[in-house]
Amino acid sequence: MSLERTLAIVKPDAVAAGQAGRILALIEERGFRILGLGLTRLRTEQAQGFYAVHRERPFFDGLVRFMTEGPVIVAVLEAEDAVKKWRDTMGATNPAHAAEGTIRKRFAQSIERNAVHGSDSIENARIEVGFFFSAADLI
Numbered sequence: 001m002s003l004e005r006t007l008a009i010v011k012p013d014a015v016a017a018g019q020a021g022r023i024l025a026l027i028e029e030r031g032f033r034i035l036g037l038g039l040t041r042l043r044t045e046q047a048q049g050f051y052a053v054h055r056e057r058p059f060f061d062g063l064v065r066f067m068t069e070g071p072v073i074v075a076v077l078e079a080e081d082a083v084k085k086w087r088d089t090m091g092a093t094n095p096a097h098a099a100e101g102t103i104r105k106r107f108a109q110s111i112e113r114n115a116v117h118g119s120d121s122i123e124n125a126r127i128e129v130g131f132f133f134s135a136a137d138l139i
């Protein structure tokens with residue numbers, strides 16, 4: 001294991017539902033250190049860029065609409081094995097398949113409106129952190 005960073009997003013559904021505080025509390029309880037934190041609203045081009053790997057998928061336009069519909073909270077998390085640890089804390093993409101105790105099991109409404117995002121590799125974490133934060137922003 002090594003000390004890693006990952007990008008977490010509390011998506012518009014969870015922010016609108018007033019669940020952001022509980023999700024941030026869970027992040028702290030699970031032992032992540034928050035190195036950077038912000039509230040922002042994605043512009044369409046930003047959401048398209050962030051999810052560019054999915055641009056050929058049938059759900060892409062809906063995903064971009066969803067991610068731009070309201071504010072999101074973006075956070076840089078640090079922990080041993082942070083990428084996998086945060087993915088495990090989030091649970092499966094589809095909440096119907098998410099394990100008990102995961103954020104998506106508790107808060108997600110559907111495979112699209114699934115409350116949180118987490119980087120899926122160390123390399124993508126580096127790219128995604130850079131999407132929202134400059135090195136000087138991180139404590």
Ligand code: GDP
Binds near residue numbers: 117
């Ligand atoms: P993640 O890494 O678990 O967030 O999942 P992916 O990278 O595969 O997908 C990115 C996001 O696109 C998901 O978190 C969902 O919000 C959305 N998404 C993924 N698959 C589907 C799908 O089959 N249908 C719809 N409507 N949205 C999806």
